[in-house]
Amino acid sequence: MTTDVDLPTAVSQQFPSATPRPSLDCPAFNVPAGDVLAVLQYLRDTQACDFLMDVTAIDWSAEASPRFTVVWHLYSSTKHNYVRVAAACESNVEPAMPSAVVLWAGADWHEREVYDMFGIKFTGHPDLRRILMWDAYPYFPLRKEFPLAGLPAEMSDADINAEIGVGVISAPMAGGPFVATPGEPMSDAEPRAKDEAWNEKKEKPE
Amino acid sequence: MVTASPEVTYNSKIEGDITVTRADAAINWLRTNSMWPMPMGLACCAIELMATASSRFDIARFGAEVMRFSPRQSDCMIVAGTVTYKMAPVVRRIYDQMAAPKWVIAMGACASSGGMYRSYATLQGVDRIIPVDVYVSGCPPRPEALLDALMKLQSKVRSEPALKKQFTAA
Ligand code: SF4
Numbered sequence: 405m406t407t408d409v410d411l412p413t414a415v416s417q418q419f420p421s422a423t424p425r426p427s428l429d430c431p432a433f434n435v436p437a438g439d440v441l442a443v444l445q446y447l448r449d450t451q452a453c454d455f456l457m458d459v460t461a462i463d464w465s466a467e468a469s470p471r472f473t474v475v476w477h478l479y480s481s482t483k484h485n486y487v488r489v490a491a492a493c494e495s496n497v498e499p500a501m502p503s504a505v506v507l508w509a510g511a512d513w514h515e516r517e518v519y520d521m522f523g524i525k526f527t528g529h530p531d532l533r534r535i536l537m538w539d540a541y542p543y544f545p546l547r548k549e550f551p552l553a554g555l556p557a558e559m560s561d562a563d564i565n566a567e568i569g570v571g572v573i574s575a576p577m578a579g580g581p582f583v584a585t586p587g588e589p590m591s592d593a594e595p596r597a598k599d600e601a602w603n604e605k606k607e608k609p610e
Numbered sequence: 611m612v613t614a615s616p617e618v619t620y621n622s623k624i625e626g627d628i629t630v631t632r633a634d635a636a637i638n639w640l641r642t643n644s645m646w647p648m649p650m651g652l653a654c655c656a657i658e659l660m661a662t663a664s665s666r667f668d669i670a671r672f673g674a675e676v677m678r679f680s681p682r683q684s685d686c687m688i689v690a691g692t693v694t695y696k697m698a699p700v701v702r703r704i705y706d707q708m709a710a711p712k713w714v715i716a717m718g719a720c721a722s723s724g725g726m727y728r729s730y731a732t733l734q735g736v737d738r739i740i741p742v743d744v745y746v747s748g749c750p751p752r753p754e755a756l757l758d759a760l761m762k763l764q765s766k767v768r769s770e771p772a773l774k775k776q777f778t779a780a
Contacts, residue, residue, distance in 0.1 A: 537731070538696050545730050554730025561699030568702075568739055572695050575728040 411451055411487065418450075419443055430486035440491040441502050444476060448507055453478035453487050456504065459514035461522045463548045471496040472524055476504065493524060503529040521546035553577050637772035641685070641711065642764040643673040648684035648708060650701060653691030655718040655750040662753035672760050681707040686763065687740070688756075692720040693733040702739045713767070715759050716742045719749045 412431045415422055421439050425432035435443050447453040457477040464471055470492035478487045493499035503526035504511040515526040516535040523544035526532055533539060538560035543550055551574070559571035582595030591597060647669075651659055662669050669675050678684035681704045693701055705714070716736050719725035722745045724734035736742060743766060744759040751759075 536696075543730075550730070552729055559695055559699050561703070564699045564702050564739065571698075572730070573734070575724060575730070575732065575734050577728055581728070 411485070414451065415443070415446070418446055425488065425490055427488060430488055432488035432490065435489055435491045437491045437494055437501060440474075440476075440489065441504065441507070443489060444478070444504055444507055447478055447487055447489070451487070452480045452482050453485075455479040455481050456508040456510055456514070457486070459504065459511055459518055461518045461524055461546075463522060463546065465548045469496055470494070472499040472522060474501045474518065474524060499524045500527055501525075502527055503532075505529055520544070523547065552581055634772045638768050638770065641772070642767050644676075645672075645674045645686045645713070645760070645764070645767075646676045646678050646684045647674055648681055648687040648704065649677045649679070650687055650689040650704070651691060652689070652693060652697060652701075653720060655690035655720065658750040658753055658756065659688060659690040659717065662756045667753040667757065669757065669760065672757065672764070674760055681705075682709060684708055685711065686713045686715060686760075688715045688717055689721040689736045689740075689742075690717040690750075692725065692727055693736050693739075694731050695733055696731075698733045698736075698739050701736065705740045711767075713743045713763055714740055715756070715763060716745045717756055717759070718746060718751055722747070725749060 412424060412433075415431075415433060416424070419435070419439060419442070422433040422435045422443060425434045433443070455478065457479050458475075459477075460475050462473045462475065464473065472493040473490050474493065476489045478489070479485070480487075491501065493501055499522070501524055503515055505515065505526075506528065512530070513535060515529055516531075516533060518524050519526060519529075519532055520534040520536050521544060534541060537545070540558065540560060542557055543555060545554075553574040553576070554572060555574060556570055557572040558565050565571045582598060584593045584595060586593070649656070649659060661667060663675060663677060674686070685708070687705055687708065689701065705712070714736075716722045720727060720732070721736045722742075724732050726749070728734075733739065744763050746755050746759045748755055
């Protein structure tokens with residue numbers, strides 16, 4: 405990966421509101437939500453960042469403000485460099501962001517995914533529906549307050565919900581999620597030490 | 611009743627190629643040896659299902675090589691892979707469309723129990739929506755394990771009363 409040394413200066417000259425964002429790899433900027441389309445368009449047209457690689461978002465936690473940040477990754481197919489642009493959503497309750505579909509048609513599905521997982525509404529998006537979960541799913545699963553195991557909900561088919569009772573149930577976590585925790589002795593830190601599945605050695609408590 | 615007279619006992623010269631048996635045994639013999647699978651290949655386990663169907667493992671030896679993509683023509687649904695909650699109603703609909711008698715093999719950890727996907731998006735075992743006859747452990751199970759499951763299912767079918775009312779999912 406090559407970094408374009410001129411790009412950060414060019415962007416900060418063009419957009420005084422864009423501030424550098426700490427980054428270990430490519431140039432990165434924090435941009436106010438109102439300027440983000442102009443910055444993206446400038447990067448696409450003037451800096452040859454013609455490929456929108458990814459649109460994603462960060463939920464900093466239910467208490468944080470601003471809570472949601474949307475992140476765009478751009479790539480230049482001629483200069484072979486990457487740029488990251490981030491913008492915080494103004495509202496923590498009903499987060500919204502201008503849609504980049506006007507600049508890249510490929511932003512369509514990325515933004516639908518961000519909407520599906522975080523509930524960030526992209527204003528100006530032609531068809532903002534869920535893309536991974538079904539349309540009537542009531543939660544936004546990648547928000548911090550949403551448990552990994554899930555919450556009870558109805559599945560998409562009413563007949564089948566009626567047939568099986570509760571559709572979506574919380575998954576049994578059995579001591580998970582199984583990630584090693586730093587600082588503990590290995591025997592306690594390893595995922596297998598946290599397994600709460602009942603077996604011969606560990607009887608199910610009555 | 612056996613008598614000494616050759617005229618009264620079974621005479622193959624007169625009767626031709628006739629075998630006398632019970633209806634159960636005959637019907638179950640047909641069912642076990644032409645169990646057409648409905649391949650529900652939903653994730654990585656489907657690759658092993660394909661391997662089972664192809665020449666090295668050759669599920670055709672058990673009469674189950676005719677993978678039918680129409681539920682109307684299949685007898686045994688092989689759920690091979692992770693069933694998401696979004697896909698689950700579809701799996702159930704396809705099961706409902708299969709003509710009885712019908713059986714289900716839950717292939718692999720995901721289909722049997724949700725596997726490693728302890729998450730909001732994954733159905734925790736396909737037996738929550740359809741009745742499962744044989745569970746196969748493994749992530750993914752080897753083709754031999756699937757063949758073993760098929761043989762177990764065949765021996766189950768062989769011992770069932772052929773004309774009993776087929777159960778539906780509770
Ligand atoms: S059991 Fe393993 S191999 Fe099979 S679908 Fe699940 S993750 Fe894939």
